[in-house]
Amino acid sequence: MRWLFLRFWLLFSAVPIAGLSSATHGQELVKSYGPDGASETLLLRSTTDIEVFGPVVDAFLATRPGLKIVYEQWGSNDLYELSRKECRDGASVADLVISSGVHQMVKLVNEACAAAYSSRQTAGLPEALRWRDELWGITREPAVIIYNRDLVPEEDVPRTRFDLLDLLRPAGxxxxxxxxxxxxxxxxxxxxxxxxxxxxxxxFGALQESFGRTQAVSTCCSADIIRNVAEGRYLLAYNVLGSYAQGYQAKDGRIGIVLPSDYTIVLSRALMIPKTSSQFERAAEFLDFLLSDTGMFALRKALLISPMLDAEDGSEAETLSSTALRPIGLSPALLVALDKLTRETFLRRWRSTFPAP
Structure with a gap:
C-alpha cells in the first residue's frame, strides 16, 4: 500500500522541486551574546547555524561574566575568501573562525593566517584533530542519507551507497x-x-552517473535540503550533515536518518585563531572550554558531537563499527582538494552531472 501511495503521490504532486533558494552571499546572520556593557568583546565567525551553536556560546559565557561575543554566521566559501583577504591585508577583525570547510581552514593555516596555541586541552586531542598547534577539530558529525519516512517504503530505505544505486538504476x-x-x-x-x-x-563515479541520469537536484544548504525532504519535495538526500538532520528529526518525525554501513564520512569542524586576533587570550579560553568536559557536554547537547556515532541512543540510526567510520583528518592532504587544476577537473565532472539551468 505504501508503494502504491508513493507512486500516486509522485504522479499528482504539483510542488516544484527546483530553484528553491539561491546561495546567500556574504554574512548571513549576526547575534550578540553577553552584556551590552561588556568590557571585552570577542568576534566569532562560523559556518554553524546560530540557533545550533548559540547554546554552546551561552554555556561558555556563563563562566566568563563581563565578556560579550558577537557571532557572525557565514557560508563556508564566503568565510574562506574573507579570512584570506583579511590575512593578506593584516586586518584585525575576527578573533575566532570555525568552519565546516576544513580543507579551506587547512589552506588558511598553510598560508600563515593562524596563531599558534597549545594547552593541556589541545594536547589531549587525537593527532588527526589538531595540526601544527594552529587548527583544531571541535565537533564530530557524520555525513548521512536522509529520507521521508511517510513516502519511502521501509524496504526501499538505502542502507549503503549500493542500495541507493539500486534504487536509481531501473528505468522510470x-x-x-x-x-x-x-x-x-x-x-x-x-x-x-x-x-x-x-x-x-x-x-562515487557510479553515483554521479546515476544522479545525472535520474535528474537529481543539487542545492544549498543543509536546512533547505532537510526541510524539503520532510515536506516531500525530495524523497531522499545524500551526504547531508547528520547533526542538522538529527536536530530537525527531533522536531519532525517525518525525517529518517541512515549512516551508510559501507562507510560513513565523519566531519570535525575546524577552529582557528587568526594571527591578527586582538583577543587572543579570550579566544584561547573559548577553545579550551570547547575541549573541556563542560564544553563537550554542550556540543553533545547541540548534537555537534553526534550520539549516532557512539553507543545506541534510541534513534533508528544504527551504530556503526569503527571500521566503517571515515573521519576527515586535519592535515596537508586536504590541500589537494583546493589545488586549482584538481578542483577545476572535479567541478567540470560535477557540471556534467548537474548542468546549470
Missing amino acids: SPYAGHVATYDIERSGLGYLFAFSDAREAST
Missing part, C-alpha cells in the same frame, strides 16, 4: 528527480564531502 524509477544533495560549487562542505567520497570508494 519513482526516485528520479526526487533525490537531492549539496551543490558543491556553492557549498564548501558539499565539495569536501564529494571530494572525500571520490577518494574513498569506486561508488
